[in-house]
Amino acid sequence: MTSYWDLSNAHSKDNARDKSFEEVRTSFVPPPHFAECALWRNGVLVGPRGSGKTTILKVLAAAAQATEPTHDINYVGVYVPADPGWGRRTRELDDASQIALFKLLVVERFLDVFRLARANPDGRVLRTLQLAPLEEQRLAARFSSTLGLQPVGSLDSVRDKVKALMLRIASKDLVVGSDQQSWVVSENVTDLIGRLVNDLGECESVPSLDWVLLLDELELAPLPVFRSAWLALRNPPPAVRLKLAFLDDRAPDSLGGLPNPPRKGNDYWETPLTWKRRRDYYDFTVRLAEGLYEQIRNGDLSLVAALEDSVLPPSWGGTLSDRNRAAFTEAEQRLLNDDETFAVWARRQEAKSDSGVLPTALRGKVAQTVVLRDAYRARGAGPRVAGVNLYTGAPTILEILEGNPRHVTWLVNALSREMSSSRTRISATAQQRAVKASADLLTDVLKTVFPEDDPSKDSVWELTDILGQQFRTICIEGPFRTDPITAVRISVTKEPGLIEYADLCVQYGGLIEITRPSDTGGGFRRFRLHGLLAALHRLPLKISKDWRAEQFLRVQDGHVHWLRDKESDRLQPGMGLA
Amino acid sequence: MTSASARFTASSVEGSGSASPVWREHYDLAFLGVGAGGRAVLVASQLPPVSGESIALQSPDADPISPETTERLTELGFDLRRTPSADVPNLVGESLMSLQPAAGSAPRMVVDVSEMDRLTIGALVKGLASYGGAIEVDFSYVPAMFVPPSGSVAAAISGGDASWSPFPGSVLDFGLAPALILGLGYEDHVAVGTVERLDPSLLWTFSPASFAPEYDEQVRSANASLFQVRSVASEFVYPLENPEVAFRRMAELVNAVRDEHQVIIVPFGPKIFAAMANLIAAGWPTEVEVANVIVSAGSTDNAAPDERVSVVRLTKKQQ
Numbered sequence: 069m070t071s072y073w074d075l076s077n078a079h080s081k082d083n084a085r086d087k088s089f090e091e092v093r094t095s096f097v098p099p100p101h102f103a104e105c106a107l108w109r110n111g112v113l114v115g116p117r118g119s120g121k122t123t124i125l126k127v128l129a130a131a132a133q134a135t136e137p138t139h140d141i142n143y144v145g146v147y148v149p150a151d152p153g154w155g156r157r158t159r160e161l162d163d164a165s166q167i168a169l170f171k172l173l174v175v176e177r178f179l180d181v182f183r184l185a186r187a188n189p190d191g192r193v194l195r196t197l198q199l200a201p202l203e204e205q206r207l208a209a210r211f212s213s214t215l216g217l218q219p220v221g222s223l224d225s226v227r228d229k230v231k232a233l234m235l236r237i238a239s240k241d242l243v244v245g246s247d248q249q250s251w252v253v254s255e256n257v258t259d260l261i262g263r264l265v266n267d268l269g270e271c272e273s274v275p276s277l278d279w280v281l282l283l284d285e286l287e288l289a290p291l292p293v294f295r296s297a298w299l300a301l302r303n304p305p306p307a308v309r310l311k312l313a314f315l316d317d318r319a320p321d322s323l324g325g326l327p328n329p330p331r332k333g334n335d336y337w338e339t340p341l342t343w344k345r346r347r348d349y350y351d352f353t354v355r356l357a358e359g360l361y362e363q364i365r366n367g368d369l370s371l372v373a374a375l376e377d378s379v380l381p382p383s384w385g386g387t388l389s390d391r392n393r394a395a396f397t398e399a400e401q402r403l404l405n406d407d408e409t410f411a412v413w414a415r416r417q418e419a420k421s422d423s424g425v426l427p428t429a430l431r432g433k434v435a436q437t438v439v440l441r442d443a444y445r446a447r448g449a450g451p452r453v454a455g456v457n458l459y460t461g462a463p464t465i466l467e468i469l470e471g472n473p474r475h476v477t478w479l480v481n482a483l484s485r486e487m488s489s490s491r492t493r494i495s496a497t498a499q500q501r502a503v504k505a506s507a508d509l510l511t512d513v514l515k516t517v518f519p520e521d522d523p524s525k526d527s528v529w530e531l532t533d534i535l536g537q538q539f540r541t542i543c544i545e546g547p548f549r550t551d552p553i554t555a556v557r558i559s560v561t562k563e564p565g566l567i568e569y570a571d572l573c574v575q576y577g578g579l580i581e582i583t584r585p586s587d588t589g590g591g592f593r594r595f596r597l598h599g600l601l602a603a604l605h606r607l608p609l610k611i612s613k614d615w616r617a618e619q620f621l622r623v624q625d626g627h628v629h630w631l632r633d634k635e636s637d638r639l640q641p642g643m644g645l646a
Numbered sequence: 647m648t649s650a651s652a653r654f655t656a657s658s659v660e661g662s663g664s665a666s667p668v669w670r671e672h673y674d675l676a677f678l679g680v681g682a683g684g685r686a687v688l689v690a691s692q693l694p695p696v697s698g699e700s701i702a703l704q705s706p707d708a709d710p711i712s713p714e715t716t717e718r719l720t721e722l723g724f725d726l727r728r729t730p731s732a733d734v735p736n737l738v739g740e741s742l743m744s745l746q747p748a749a750g751s752a753p754r755m756v757v758d759v760s761e762m763d764r765l766t767i768g769a770l771v772k773g774l775a776s777y778g779g780a781i782e783v784d785f786s787y788v789p790a791m792f793v794p795p796s797g798s799v800a801a802a803i804s805g806g807d808a809s810w811s812p813f814p815g816s817v818l819d820f821g822l823a824p825a826l827i828l829g830l831g832y833e834d835h836v837a838v839g840t841v842e843r844l845d846p847s848l849l850w851t852f853s854p855a856s857f858a859p860e861y862d863e864q865v866r867s868a869n870a871s872l873f874q875v876r877s878v879a880s881e882f883v884y885p886l887e888n889p890e891v892a893f894r895r896m897a898e899l900v901n902a903v904r905d906e907h908q909v910i911i912v913p914f915g916p917k918i919f920a921a922m923a924n925l926i927a928a929g930w931p932t933e934v935e936v937a938n939v940i941v942s943a944g945s946t947d948n949a950a951p952d953e954r955v956s957v958v959r960l961t962k963k964q965q
Contacts, residue, residue: 149821153908153935157814169817231818235932238817 089130089147092123098139102127105311105339108143108278110301110330113313115341121313122149124341125282128311132193133184143278143309144193146261148177150285154293157238163292165237168244170293171257172234174281175215178261179227196275199223203271210267214260256296257281262305269307279308286314295323301330310336652775652962653929656890656922659784659957663857663887667957669694670784674745675755676700677738677770679762680711680719680726685788685951687715689758690722692955696756699741700724703770705731705763731765732810738773742781752780752961759917760788760951764939767917768812768924775928780964787918787956789886790949792858795832813927815908815935823847825907827896829923830854830872831914832864837872840912848907849878850899854916856886857954865915886916889958893922900926904933912937918956925960 105111105124113121131141158166185197199207205221212219217229236242255263258281265279286294298320300310320329332338418424661667673696680686680702690702702724704711716726729737747753755774759767774783826846830837830853841849851872856862872878884892900909911927911934913920920939927934 151820151822151908153815153817153820153824157817157935160810173817173820234817 087126089126089133092126093130093134093138101339101341102139104337106139106141107337108280108309110304110309110336111311112301112336112338113311113341114338115315120341122284125284125311125313128280129282132181133188133191135190135192137192142193143280144181144197145280145282146174146177146181147282148174148284150283150288154289158290161238161240162244164244165240166290166292167296168237169234170289170296171260172230172237174257174261174283175264176227176230176234178264178279178281179211179223179230182223183227193277196273196277199271199273203273207267207271210270211264214263214267256300258300258304258308258310262308265305265307276307281308281310282313283310284313286312291323295326298323298330299326301336302328303335312336650775650965651929651931652777652965654783654893654925654960654962656893656925657959657961658888658890659959662957663885663954665953665955666692667786667955669756669957670754672697672754673756673784674698674747674753675741676724676757677741677755678702678724678758679760679766680704680715681761682709682711682715683761683790683949683951684715685760685790686758687718687722688788688951688953689760689786689955690719690724693722693756696723698745698753701737701741702726703734703762703766704728705766708763729766731763731769731812734766734769735773735776735812738770739776742773742777742779752782755781755783756786757783757921758786758788759921760786760790762917764913764917764920765812767920768927768936768938771921771924771928772812774962775931778965781962783960783962785889785918785921785958785960787886787889787916787921788954789857789861789916789952789956791952792861792864793949794860795834795864811936811938813924813931813934813936815910816932818932819908822906822908825899825903825909826850827852827899827909827911827923829911829913829915829919830865830869831916832861832868833914834868836914837869840914841872844910844912846910848903850880850882851878852882852884852892852895852915852919854886854919855883856916857952884919886918887954887956889918889922889956892919893925893958893960896922896926897929900930900934904930909934910937911935913939918958922958 102124105113106128113124115121125145125147127138128141129145129147131138132144158169161169181194182197182199185191185194188194189198204223208221208223208226209219211217211223211226212229215226215230215233217226217233220226220229233242237244261279261281265277268274269276283297286297289297294314297310297312301312304310323329330336659667669692672694675698676690676693676696678686678690678701681704686702690700700723702719704726706728708728711726719726727737742753742755745753757770762770774781824844824846825848826841826844828837828840828849828851830851837851851869853865853869854862873881882892882895884895896911903909909930911923913923913936920936923936927936
């Protein structure tokens with residue numbers, strides 16, 4: 069059975085985090101600022117989800133493994149991912165232990181490079197790291213000494229020792245700094261890797277190599293680790309540079325007044341990716357959804373048909389109707405002509421294909437790209453260059469849409485499922501059902517209580533807040549329009565207090581659902597509230613169709629009280645479900 | 647204390663799922679979690695003689711139990727302890743060390759988890775895993791009579807005792823893609839939120855086939871949205887009378903993916919599933935994390951017992 073939500077599945081797997089270095093490298097389309105990112109110097113990549121941070125870092129790491137020169141990258145990149153488990157698994161540890169774990173993680177990834185060198189004998193840069201057995205023994209002894217470990221005879225054994233040390237620190241079996249591992253408190257991560265690189269320089273067969281530590285998703289790391297990585301930007305050792313990537317909401321300002329902090333343009337160069345601010349990014353997704361809906365509302369169902377066809381499995385080429393096939397071909401050609409970045413990507417895919425044409429499996433993705441982009445452009449939502457920028461680090465717009473805004477796609481897909489081929493427009497009831505389904509889904513997501521220290525919490529709340537503000541602006545404060553994006557309406561004549569309630573609910577409620585009252589009698593001033601009028605906290609607030617505001621809501625002391633069965637539930641930030 | 651692994655094997659117990667399971671002839675040690683619903687008392691009254699300590703655990707944060715329950719448990723030989731979950735591993739270890747089983751025989755223990763909070767279940771398993779000797783443990787569970795959810799039943803996968811987790815996983819698998827084993831419970835919608843938050847690369851669900859069809863229907867209904875949003879690698883159903891089925895299936899999954907994934911188990915659903923999840927993590931502590939699960943008031947925790955008792959036998963060899 070086809071689900072409402074298949075479209076979200078179609079793109080949710082397109083995340084560079086889950087792809088191998090080689091997959092990322094071979095599908096990569098360099099954005100305009102890539103050359104700047106790739107320079108051998110300290111760098112900071114800041115951007116929202118899906119803007120290409122991980123992709124760029126993985127490409128930098130993969131270049132040394134490639135057999136042919138890749139974007140003039142001649143250094144060895146050590147890719148170090150963060151992990152959502154950072155917080156959960158290290159929160160019991162003190163700052164020094166957390167930082168020590170971080171350093172050991174980087175050392176482990178540094179040692180992994182030698183394993184990669186063995187596994188990729190043709191790697192252009194990495195092949196220089198293939199050591200003779202005797203030389204590896206000497207190097208392992210030097211590394212062991214530098215790390216304060218018992219001497220061992222192979223690099224794999226050093227790595228095992230490092231992992232064992234991590235385990236001891238994580239389980240509080242080792243008090244950091246009190247043992248021979250004094251480096252964990254006395255040096256920053258680049259200094260430590262610098263010492264290992266110096267050890268490597270003693271190997272006669274290894275030419276001098278430059279190294280870059282690529283620290284990804286630092287917003288997931290605990291604050292002491294982020295601070296440590298940030299301070300490491302100052303005065304790195306000669307052969308080591310650092311590139312940090314993090315979400316744009318983890319600004320270094322949050323680190324507080326650090327003494328002698330790194331200076332932009334002096335100690336590091338910053339590259340903001342794609343959308344300078346997250347708000348712009350979500351603004352885009354909202355406008356996109358609005359644009360898609362407009363077309364549907366106006367009776368143009370080709371978009372829906374295209375979306376439906378595009379999410380079919382690779383065999384869809386055989387089942388596609390002639391009408392849509394022609395439309396796709398035309399759209400695809402238009403995209404090839406109009407968009408240089410897309411053309412690069414498509415040519416590369418074609419070259420990999422035996423038939424020399426874009427593989428069938430990718431056509432659906434192209435189709436989605438085309439219809440979404442066309443809708444975006446039709447809305448006049450931004451200059452053409454914005455569309456090009458959508459390809460930053462990711463081949464399709466759908467990969468940009470990964471992450472939290474996926475419910476925008478849910479909405480569109482839910483609407484598409486409501487389309488009947490016998491109708492020229494989606495009925496109001498069907499629209500309501502679709503929006504309700506989408507809102508229900510988001511409600512489910514929001515009902516999961518996020519712990520205070522969960523870094524993903526803020527982004528979800530921020531998204532819902534931004535969406536809520538958007539719809540508030542559009543639906544409440546904006547000019548009257550008959551059929552807004554939402555199918556959820558309320559009617560108000562003599563109860564201006566409802567606006568006040570709604571306003572406060574935006575502040576205190578997570579989700580407002582007000583079913584449509586009978587409004588067949590003209591003269592009602594119509595306000596629209598979308599199901600995604602969500603703010604800082606989760607609260608499913610339902611008002612039945614025969615509502616009267618004073619029956620359900622009361623405002624007192626700046627708080628909304630929800631009256632239910634003669635009981636008053638006070639809604640406050642931080643409160644759980646009502 | 648490093649995270650040594652302790653592999654358990656699970657087997658079925660005759661009569662499990664009936665009102666009269668076949669308990670062992672005697673036990674050396676008994677632990678049960680005690681709440682207001684009377685489920686722990688039901689098990690305590692069925693148990694054969696216990697030669698060592700009989701301890702009824704309650705979290706210090708929980709509401710005190712009634713004088714009647716206290717009196718009844720005391721009559722049955724149980725010592726009531728209000729013990730923080732973080733102290734439970736040591737308590738279990740000391741109790742085990744105090745035993746003097748016959749030469750060549752492993753201590754026999756019974757643990758009833760019906761009214762035990764999930765964090766304490768994990769802590770108790772942690773204590774068992776830290777014990778170096780061989781051991782045989784019967785885990786029992788009495789479901790509550792089904793009561794339809796009233797109002798909102800919220801659940802979260804963190805919170806509560808946030809500073810301590812019996813099986814937090816390991817720092818060694820940083821950067822590996824998450825594989826989520828998700829036990830499904832009857833709280834509305836929490837599954838989809840959990841999946842959204844953890845964003846796993848692989849996802850399996852475990853639903854109970856319980857003694858009450860209404861409960862199973864509520865589980866299906868409460869989690870319907872999950873299957874609309876995400877593709878699930880497999881949907882497993884485990885019979886509540888044979889929890890070892892869930893244990894074995896989870897062990898197979900962990901073995902299959904542990905080298906390339908960090909395995910996270912989120913044990914919503916019956917407490918016996920939480921026990922199985924923690925026993926799995928005890929076997930692979932550096933590869934498996936069990937998430938803390940907190941279920942709000944409104945759950946069936948304090949409801950009256952179903953008369954049927956589910957029992958599963960776990961054995962561990964000397965380490």
